[in-house]
Amino acid sequence: MITSQPTCDKVTLVTDDCDRTTPAFAPHDHRACEARALDEAAGRLAEQGGRMTPVRRRTLEILLESHRAMGAYEVLDRLAAEGFGHQPPVAYRALDFLVEHGLAHRLQRLNAFAACLHPGHDHAPAFLICRACDKLAELPAAPVRTALSNLAAETGFAVERVTIEALGLCPACAEAGA
Amino acid sequence: MITSQPTCDKVTLVTDDCDRTTPAFAPHDHRACEARALDEAAGRLAEQGGRMTPVRRRTLEILLESHRAMGAYEVLDRLAAEGFGHQPPVAYRALDFLVEHGLAHRLQRLNAFAACLHPGHDHAPAFLICRACDKLAELPAAPVRTALSNLAAETGFAVERVTIEALGLCPACAEAGA
């Protein structure tokens, strides 16, 4: 079954889902990917008591349109073009809200934001950032984090939050570059 | 043997060195710590063909004065006060040079820079950042990095550079806070 996938240029073949074992770099049904994330987001907010308002929903949708990280001002431009406020706090507030509720991530390395692709379970993933195409994948990082916490504990340091971000080449770009 | 340690407020007891197994949080002879880093830096530059100019040396010294990360503009103020240029590129160029040559690190999470305390061997350490006192320690992260690279390899992603930064409480601040 083949369908067109206007928002995700890497998609050529439709697979059945976009689950934890399918990284963002692999071809997948990005529409389903988006829909699922939005769906899980709604569920998560219901639990936590957060309100999914128009700006916030639209912000999440904008992030979800690609597997990329976007700068706050890039998001702001999109929001402004659609009739929302034109000032930085509009974007930052929506983005911060999404991050706080686990629906988006902040990429320290890029000073940018990306939609979380599997909200619904509390996680602090590692990120793989392709330096050629800017695409982004989340990786379960629990083992890496505990390894680090153990090392740190030897020095008496109590780890609270860990940032793990890898820069490199995704399969497609590695092939293209070689 | 007790001596005064004007630049490192945590130091009360002088130990013989500041080696790989002594994290920045532990009391140590910070003067020796500085001297050794400067020394190793010179050696490393000789190998690589980089030139240690006045601005660069001074920038490194400024970073070395504390086990903290400093913002580029904070460094710039210090440089400007000492007769160097007053414009941002002065600081950024010196800092970028130091980072490129492995003499300093950039802390993504803080948008700040810190001197590398053990240059001379190529390393991409993990960082422990105390959220209370802002002090900073480097941790050998080879095992953590390889764990991540292996995970990433399963997706076909080729990791090139990894950022690992942990935010938390150092022993002293944990005790003080509790």
Next chain:
DNA sequence: GTTGACTTGTTATCATGTAACATGAAATGG
């Protein structure tokens, strides 16, 4: 239907980072 909490919008400002160009010092090579 008014209170109170929250959301959205604004203005203004600050912090961080870079592009582009001019000048000056140091190594290279005749």
Next chain:
DNA sequence: CCATTTCATGTTACATGATAACAAGTCAAC
């Protein structure tokens, strides 16, 4: 020793990222 080239330093100007403080609108709850 001087000319050439390369690299370093300095500048102006600007781009990007982020937040404080305040005004006005929305919405649920009582």
